[in-house]
Amino acid sequence: MRYVDLTGSREAAGRSIRMSDMARRLPQLVRRSLALAWQVDRRATVGLLVCQVVAGVMQALGLVAIAGTLAALLRSGDVYHRLLQAWPSVALLAGAAGVRALLGITVSWLSSRLGPLMSREAEQMLLTGCAEVELCAYDDPDFNRDREAADRGAQVTGDLIDEGQDLIASSASFLAGAIVLAGVHWVLLPLLVAASLPQALAQVSAARVRYLANLRSNGDQRMLSVLRWHIYTKDAADQIRAGTMSAFLSGRYRETVARINREDRAAADKGARMSLVGALCGGLGSAVVWAAVVWLLATNRISVGHAGTAVFALQTVGQSVRGLVAVGARAVRTGLYMDDWSGFLDKAGGFRMRRGSRGAAAPERIEVTSVTHRYAGKDGDALSGVSLTLRRGEVTALVGFNGSGKSTLSKLVSGLYLPTHGQVSWDGVPTGDIDPQALWQQVALVPQDYAHWPLTVRENVNLGQPTARGDAAVREACMAAGADEVVEKLGSGLDTLLAREWLNGEELSGGQWQRIALARAFFRDAGLLVLDEPTANLDPRAEFHIFERLRDLARDRVVLLVTHRITNVAIADRIVVLDEGRIVQEGSYAELAHRPGLFQQLLSYQVTSEPDGGKNGART
């Protein structure tokens, strides 16, 4: 079994990247890294640039000083006189080296400040980007793959500052050396660049091989992080132990790691082979350059002093070319990851919300008209031809077997999904035309799997959006959901952190968490209340109070209730029975209970499965 991306389109795209594309990208990458650096810390960015320019100048001065020193030492005359003439150049050489050393320290200080800031900023931008996508994006494997690649890109963004700096430093030192070398004899420069080309090609190709290997194991990497989450965290810790799953999970982890390692090893081997060939060609090229120096000297085209300068300049330029090639290849690889990041941000993985801008007030009527909905990558429809009207002041219940489409319909009604065909409209306005933030201001949702936010009780209830009434409103909502009893027992009341993993954090039981989730919905001053299995974890007393409260809430709201507890739906004004994505029955509890059909069937299962025949739960 292998966790692969479905389409492989990204790998195909990665494969098609050529050396020329990469060369074109380099300046763009430097520009992008500078723009991000500018955004997070302008002073450090300017400081870095200034340091690099000054370091380049120092490098050139150093080489000029070497040339001066050699020229003075190699002149005729007595040693004392020659030393006297050489000392200003020696002093310049020492001064330039000292300043460069100081600048190096400053550069690494500023880079270490900027790098992490840039990565965090990139991560933050990714988080914002993800919050702007349609919910259906998460059902699309391509989106999840692209988001994963973008996440990797965000993490390596910080590296780009170091790589950018190294690139600038190597370029500055190359430029300084090249100017001096060209001064000695122009032929040396093109020879040196030509000699360095095979190495450059090999390094960049090796970087691309490593990037492609990483893309290939993208699906496996994603599965590793999911497995890690399940193995490390508390969520499934009890089930791993009770189900004696640890050996199985570790084995699956090891197998997945082994596959990634195989890919990495193959890429490393291929990369090393490429580098070896590049190095051999580079060695031959260097021999040609040195031979050229000897030839120039032998044919009196350059003096001994010039030849000495050429030796130093060649070393400097050779070193900087090697640096340029190595860091350039690294930067190209980082750039490919960053491309994933910025490409994802540009189009939010292709799922950026593009809805209308119309406002939304608490709805009077929500109309579902001939709605068909199909999830991405699915062969069948989750809902087909569903039409239904929900009204303010009414509780509508959705019932049906597992997978019949209840949750899907509730998400369409709340505008979380837009229908594939047909229309959901709030007071005549299609949900796709309404500004999503305005629409969701009017939605209070308790989904089946509600979030256990590692936040305080207060934040868990008000979702970080306090009202002018402050804690009084939070306490009221808690009371309505029966969560007040929970809060009373907590050490710090509303300030208690609901996460045991942290100091002074507390853990709640399943039912206590559900009360908090209900308090969230009751706190929200929203015109649509959607409750998906809201009492699955509640004890009978708490459940009774919730349903009692529901009638009050429905007075000025549209209420949609999804439940399997058939006896509870008696409180609903209208019951809609779904089967395989279609509405098969609609009516009041009394009507449906006496009409042959799916509802009666569901009711019979429930009544016979409850010890008291369901009498206690039923409120007719």
Ligand SMILES: Nc1ncnc2c1ncn2[C@@H]1O[C@H](COP(=O)(O)OP(=O)(O)OP(=O)(O)O)[C@@H](O)[C@H]1O
């Ligand atoms: N995110 C999703 N991506 C793909 N298919 C989905 C997704 N969510 C639901 N489905 C499919 O849509 C169909 C309807 O699912 P839905 O969750 O709406 O059913 P339900 O009636 O709420 O089920 P349950 O009673 O088990 O909660 C099912 O076949 C399910 O497999």
